[in-house]
Amino acid sequence: MITQNIALYNWSNGVIMIAIFALVCLTLVGILINFMMGGKKNTPPDDN
Structure with a gap:
């Protein structure tokens, strides 16, 4: 009976x-990593 229903x-x-769910998850993880790596750099201001 089970094999007939399968x-x-x-x-x-x-x-x-x-597949669509996995693609969306990978896209969101990629955007998150991009934000983490491309944040503002803490550079001291130049006093001239």
Whole structure:
């Protein structure tokens, strides 16, 4: 009975949704790392 129900299930929609979720997560992590690495540098002011 279980094998008959597994054959009727369409796996492509779930795979596509997981791939989109993974892509969004990787994009957000990349943006976060970009913000962390590209922050303001603490340089002392030049008094001329």
